[in-house]
Amino acid sequence: MAMNRRNMIGLIGGGVILAAVVPIASIASRQPRHALQPWALAGQETEPRRRALSYALLAPNPHNLQPWLVDLAEPDTVTLFADPTRLLPHTDPVNRQITIGLGCFLELMRMAALQDGYRVDLTPFPQGENPAALDRRPVARAVFVKEASLTPDPLFAHVLNRRTTKDPFDTAVPVAPSVLDTLGASVTMGSRFGGSVAAPDIADLRALTREALRIEVETPHTFKESVDLFRIGRAEIDANPDGIDFGGPMFELMGATGLFTREAALDTTSQAYQAGLDAVYANADTAMGHVWLITDANTRAEQMACGADWVRLNLAATAAGVAIQPLSQALQEYPEMAAPFRQIHERLAPTGGTVQMLARIGSAPGVNPSPRWPLQSRVVNG
Secondary structure (H helix, E strand, O other): OOOOHHHHHHHOHHHHHHHHHOOHHHHHOOOOOOOOHHHHHOOOOOOHHHHHHHHHOOOOOHHHOOOEEEEOOOOOEEEEEEOOOOOOOOOOOOOHHHHHHHHHHHHHHHHHHHHOOEEEEEEEOOOOOOOOOOOOOOOEEEEEEEOOOOOOOHHHHHHHHOOOOOOOOOOOOOOOHHHHHHHHHOOOOOOEEEEEOOHHHHHHHHHHHHHHHHHHHHOHHHHHHHHOOEEEOHHHHHHOOOOEEEOOHHHHHHHHOOOOOHHHHHOOOOHHHHHHHHHHHHHHHOOOOEEEEEEOOOOHHHHHHHHHHHHHHHHHHHHHOOEEEEOOHHHOOOHHHHHHHHHHHHHHOOOOOEEEEEEEEEOOOOOOOOOOOOHHHHEEEO
């Protein structure tokens, strides 16, 4: 759940309470010291695999959990594992979304290696896959092969500028239908692209995604899973540069004065809870179009390939100046979400297949990058 400046301003009472309690300038100036460094350090490694991985770890992923672990013990090879401590058992019980995030990671790694003249020969789930859950077997084995005359991927130029926009979009700015052609052309790894900026579709999908958000927030165990991952203020973000970050002057002030805490967010009678609900509704309600990705079946390999397509679509949106945010709650496979899950599949995949990703698109000001763990923290050998 993302809260934004407009929706949270009511909690600070115009700053009067805060000014009386704490020196505003000293708190408001605090920014994370370490959590954003991986964005600045990307590409500075000299060993080819590590250089590619320094970009890969910037990939989008569910709840920013960064569930990747890599083994570099074998020469010229990256073996990828899913970190079993970084899963979402309530909202992603079969680890489908986590697998998509791992696919995003591998695609950025592949694109970065290509920049340096390396082909990556990728074997998904080399020891087999478990459709029920990710386990300790490798997710992928990737061999780096030096090759002359490789053509870099033009989408790679946008890796450092890619963002997920968690604020409301500008409803005065429509998305041109031609943008859908641009985004669809980026999807090359096997997923089926769909999208619409037609007013009736926007209205229907706004309503459906809003209802799915309501269910997730009003279902105690799924909402708590998100709230447990809140990182409020610089100290928490630097200590754990994963999860759902609430940084910047306003959240720093609110965290320091106790106006915004995990306990308040879970209290359905609190202003923080209502403000959070209003914020996620505002995001769904300001969509100016929607895009989605479908796979024919729902194998782990297809989920991973969809992740590659998803990050490519993100990069194409960045290149086109389009803001984008996943609204995948209706795609989640827990019992309380059964009705929206059925409705979204009936609408977007009437002839069959699995809707793997759904997002809103529109126009919004630029946002800061999400925090990241440093590369070495994600390497288990090598």
